[in-house]
Amino acid sequence: MCIAIYNNKDLLTKKTLQNCWNSNDDGAGMLWVENGELQVYKQLKSFKAFFKQYQAVRKVTDKVVLHFRIRTHGVVDERNIHPFIVDETVGFVHNGIINDFSYGVSEFSDTWHFNEFLKDMPKNFTKSNSVMTLISEFIGSYNKLIFMGSDNEVTIVNEKAGFWDGESWFSNKSYLDPTLRYYGHQLQTTKTTNANVDYSSKDWNDYYNKFDDDYEKSSIELGYCLDCGIELMKGYGDDLVNCQCAMCKTHHKAVKSYTESLF
Numbered sequence: 001m002c003i004a005i006y007n008n009k010d011l012l013t014k015k016t017l018q019n020c021w022n023s024n025d026d027g028a029g030m031l032w033v034e035n036g037e038l039q040v041y042k043q044l045k046s047f048k049a050f051f052k053q054y055q056a057v058r059k060v061t062d063k064v065v066l067h068f069r070i071r072t073h074g075v076v077d078e079r080n081i082h083p084f085i086v087d088e089t090v091g092f093v094h095n096g097i098i099n100d101f102s103y104g105v106s107e108f109s110d111t112w113h114f115n116e117f118l119k120d121m122p123k124n125f126t127k128s129n130s131v132m133t134l135i136s137e138f139i140g141s142y143n144k145l146i147f148m149g150s151d152n153e154v155t156i157v158n159e160k161a162g163f164w165d166g167e168s169w170f171s172n173k174s175y176l177d178p179t180l181r182y183y184g185h186q187l188q189t190t191k192t193t194n195a196n197v198d199y200s201s202k203d204w205n206d207y208y209n210k211f212d213d214d215y216e217k218s219s220i221e222l223g224y225c226l227d228c229g230i231e232l233m234k235g236y237g238d239d240l241v242n243c244q245c246a247m248c249k250t251h252h253k254a255v256k257s258y259t260e261s262l263f
Contacts, residue, residue, distance in 0.1 A: 096143030
């Protein structure tokens with residue numbers, strides 16, 4: 001599900017970008033700085049147009065943040081294509097699923113909702129190690145974020161969960177193989193190992209929706225926390241209705257409360 005890329009210096013090949021597009025084909029976008037201002041480009045349908053724009057962007061800068069999307073939440077349209085702009089000083093892309101912003105019935109993705117949350121952050125929050133640590137703790141270790149500021153500085157959250165290839169950083173390995181498909185942080189299947197799934201049509205939606213439904217159903221039936229997987233128990237503060245253990249519930253509340261106190 002998605003790939004986020006920090007492209008620095010090295011020029012990405014057409015094949016690499018085509019692999020990303022084929023593996024994550026619900027829209028792609030770019031974020032870069034030109035004349036001290038953040039610039040955004042989004043493309044929903046045409047890889048040819050996307051690659052042409054990439055070539056044009058690389059003529060004016062050697063730093064570009066890219067994102068290729070596979071839908072998990074929200075509709076497939078330009079509004080849910082990354083990057084997202086927090087304010088005039090910073091934008092970002094995301095790879096993963098942010099559970100606290102994954103609303104079952106919404107036309108917007110979890111990342112879109114997360115961006116609305118970030119809009120309440122103070123200016124230049126990416127410069128604060130404390131705030132960035134809180135964000136990392138809040139989203140979980142398998143979610144990855146790339147922030148780019150209007151000063152052309154780039155910050156990667158959970159960098160170790162991705163891969164450096166030359167001077168560029170990739171959030172997963174779908175750039176190497178157009179058949180790779182990720183759901184959240186896990187490689188669930190490939191086109192070659194599961195030929196019955198047509199990833200360009202409704203079949204893929206049915207596949208990941210069934211995976212999500214089966215995971216939640218099994219967790220609920222067996223009484224496990226949806227966040228950490230620990231067995232839930234009565235009388236210990238565990239939320240048996242929403243399938244969340246006392247520790248995860250307290251952790252999420254503490255992070256949210258502390259973040260709100262900054263304002």
